[in-house]
Amino acid sequence: MRAVIQRVSEASVHVEGKMVSSINQGLLILIGIEEKDSQEDIDWLSGKISRLRIFADEAGVMNKSILDIDGDAIVVSQFTLHASIKKGNRPSYIKAAKPDIAIPLYESFVQRFELDLGKKIGTGVFGADMKISLLNDGPVTITVDTKNKE
Template sequence: MRVVIQRVTEASVRVDSEIIGQIKKGLMVLVGIENEDCLDDAEWLSKKICNLRIFDDEDEVMNKSLIDVDGDILAISQFTLHAKTKKGNRPSYIAAAKPEVSIPLYENFVACLEKVSGKKVETGMFGAEMEVSLTNDGPVTIVMDTKNKE
């Protein structure tokens, strides 16, 4: 699983001009899933995301986690995170998992995030054409891949 994590002051996702997910202070997480990914990856990643110390403490040092600041999460599925661009100019998405693999794992990932954070996680709509808006705070943007967890 590959994620792009952005610390935000606000974020939202729209489908057909309707807001279907929205948060204030917290993390906007784009999630890409490959065929080899499994529930262990979702569990490891959710713990890592919720405990990353990327929020400022009283001394303006990134020393607090999402849990420490009672932040929210907006998780958006994004198969394009696994784009291969080595050949030609048209990205290949062959590495991205098909819906029969990625939908259940994405749903498990969201459930893991909710369990670890203790809060409802806002989401987009899997497979839909979405418009994502956010205000990146910092800016702080972190890329993580479960292939690099060891």
């Protein structure tokens, strides 16, 4: 499972011209799911992101987590995070999980992250053509892959 975590001042997701999620200060999280991903990946990633200290404290040092600031979050499934461009110029997505595997894992991640944050979070619409707007704060962008924990 791969994630791109962006600290944002605001973010929103639109599908077919309608806003489906919107937040102010918090995290926009793009999630890529592989067929090999499991509940263990979900639990580890959710815990890691919820405790990630990338928000400024009173001294301006990145020392606070989304939990500490009571921030909001949007989680969007993005299979292109598993693109391979080793051969040619057209990306291959063979490592990305098919919807029958990816959808339950994505939904499980959202549920687990909501538990870790203690609040409802925003989401995208799986498989939809989404328009995502964000104001990256910092900018701060972190990438995580559960297959590279060590």
